[in-house]
Amino acid sequence: MKLLLLLLAFCCLSLSRCEEQSVPYDYSATIECLENPYKPQYNGGIIVNPDLQNGSQGWSQFGNAKVDFREFGGNKFVVATQRNQSSDSISQKVYLEKGILYTFSAWLQVSIGKSPVSAVFKKNGEYKHAGSVVAESKCWSMLKGGLTVDESGPAELFFESENTMVEIWVDSVSLQPFTQEEWNSHHEQSIGKVRKGTVRIRVMNNKGETIPNATISIEQKKLGYPFGCAVENNILGNQAYQNWFTQRFTVTTFGNEMKWYSTERIRGQEDYSTADAMLSFFKSHGIAVRGHNVLWDDPKYQPGWVNSLSGNDLYNAVKRRVYSVVSRYKGQLLGWDVVNENLHFSFFESKFGPKASYNTYTMAHAVDPRTPMFMNEYNTLEQPKDLTSSPARYLGKLRELQSIRVAGKIPLAIGLESHFSTPNIPYMRSALDTFGATGLPIWLTEIDVDAPPNVRANYFEQVLREGHAHPKVNGMVMWTGYSPSGCYRMCLTDGNFKNLPTGDVVDKLLREWGGLRSQTTGVTDANGLFEAPLFHGDYDLRISHPLTNSKASYNFTLTSDDDSSQKQPSLYVFRV
Known part of the structure; x- marks a missing residue:
């Protein structure tokens, strides 16, 4: 009977979504721990009694926890107490459908200290993690995540914490379903706001008179949005590779050539010749370079001779390395990955103590104070089950770096590697929402997909x-x-630099985003005006008029700075 009711409720929900306009997506997230939680997003979506105003309605025990319903300062919430297993908590039964993308959020608190808490959906004996947060006592933290399922059916939401000594407090829960069409519409709306602008071109003659029926041809010569691909030194001297690459991308990262094990294979003998040559090549083609990396916290990827050092010898070697590479490329790079993957690994912390990363960022910033300093880490977007590098754990490390005492503020930035297998796209978006709440620059720095060939290109396209x-x-x-x-x-x-299916995905998206010298054409109206929405970037403009046989060529750049808050078109006046 319960399953039938769930099915009926879902059918009604699906029908109402079809009949009404698509639900806009809420990109907001909160990374502060607050005295009181906010109201549930989307009014709770398909969650029953999301703000606990109706007592126990919709909620029940999961495992062997004792469930209490409490009220403090006018705020009602549910508490899982007397927990003996990590999964002992509270739960609610829901119906999940294949093909639907679910955005999840909840506000959580623990009774003592700080503990990671995850949201999990049990379905057919399997467990789907939707996200996690480091919950604290005496204040409420927002967990934002998401999930999809492989087949439709009933599921049970519960909360999990390995720390069984704490109570889990829950409030303002939301599970909002979106169809793929709705999800795609969010893309279109966001792109229209942040990636595109409208240009208005007025064509006039030398007398200042507007010219109607002038032919306009606009060709984008450079994509405004930084999009690129990593390279290795085999691009040097390979004309076919160079041609393929430079036609497409505006930014790159060297896979190995700036790393310590490449530039100082023998202690005291530095060799930057390959990195120098690569940087020179990309500069000559107007392609920006990310600095990857100053240090790598993984013990496997140190120069061989480093492992024999200890104490002051190791400290001095590290100090020389930081100064050497950062000073050499000071002011020439988009950013530095300073201590790579310092959540999953801790080589330098094991040698110098817990402030090793803090001190390295301080040194690098002192040498190159204007270049953004990235934290670069994997599984932040890819795996909600990996609590080592969850958004909450990442933000905790980031706050440590933000406490660095320097004149002004250290220009920190967020690097999310994005090595996916099967992408959890709703979780990816929600995690980006959480990082977006910092106000810092965010880059996806090492995107790829490890999946069977028949689905790899599709998954890759979803992520991009x-x-x-x-x-x-x-x-x-x-x-x-x-x-x-x-x-x-x-x-x-x-x-032979012929596209594989994944390369075809890149070219398809570049054409959509205005790359690969995409063209827009038209004619001016009776007032000599032509208007078109364009992606941000650099453009060549050609104007001609068949009656006067006049022609003119110009170039212009459309940036996000050109768009006012009211999204008024950017006006350009050209003469023929």
Whole structure:
């Protein structure tokens, strides 16, 4: 009977969504711990009694926890107490449908100290993690996440914490379903706001008279949104590779050539010649470079001779390395990955103590104070089950770096590697919402997908579309650089630089986003005006008039700064 009611409720919900306009997406997230939680997003979506105003309605025990319903300061919430297992908590039964994208949020608190708490959906004996947060006592923290399912059916939401000594307090829960069409409409709306602007071109003659029926041809010569691909040194001297790359991308990262194990293979013998040559090549083609990396916290990827050092010898070697690479490329890079993957690994912390990253960022910033300093980490967007690098854990480390005492503020930035297998797109978007609440620049720095060939290109496209459309993502780099010995996890081309299916995805998206020299044409109206929505970027403009046989060529740049808050068209006046 309960299953029948769930099915009926879902059918009614689906029908109402079809009949009404699509639900707009709420990109907001809160990263502060607040005295009182906000109201549930989307009024709770399909969650029954989301703000606990109706007592126990819709909520029940999960595992062996004791469930209490409490009120404090006018706020009602539910509490899981007497927990003996990590999953002992509260729950609500829901019906999840294949093909629907679910955005989840909840406000959580624990009774003592701080503890990670995850939202989990049990379905057919399997457990789908939707996200986590580090909950605190005496204040409420927002968990934002999401999920999809492989088949339709009933499921049970519950909350999980490995710390069984704490009570889990829950309030303002929301589970909002979106169809794929609605999700795509969010992309279009966001792109229209943050990636595009409207240009208005007025054509006049030398007498200042407007010219109607003038032919307008606009060709984008450079994409405004930073989008690129990692490379290795085999691009040097390879004309076919160079041509393929420079026609498409505006930013790159060197896979290995700036890393310590490449530039100082033998202690005291530095060699930057390859990195220098690569940087010179990309500069000559107007392609920006990310600095990857100053140090890497993974013990496997240190220069061989480093492992034999200790104490002052190791400290002095690290100090020389930081000064050497950062001073050499000071002011020439988009940003630095300073201590790579310092959530999953802790080589330098094991040698110098818990402030090793703090001190390294301080040193790097002192040498190159204007270049953004990135925290670069994996599984922040990819795996909601990996609590080591969850958004909450990442933000905790970021706050430590934000406490660095320097004149002004250290220009920190968020680097999210994005090595996906099967993407959880709703979780990816929600995690980006959480990072977006920092106000810091966000880049997807090493995008690839490790999946079977029959689904890889599709998954890859999903990730790229989500990153490009998110209003807080400032740029994307794919970790798909070609190598004769094989790409890291996926290639875009074969050895002759003919596109593979993943490369076709890139070209398709570039054309959609205005790349690959996309063209817009038209004629001026009776007032000599032509108006068109364009992606941000650099453009060539050609104007001609068949009756006067006059022609003119110009160029212009459309940036996000050109768009006012009212999104008024940017007016350009040209003469022929």
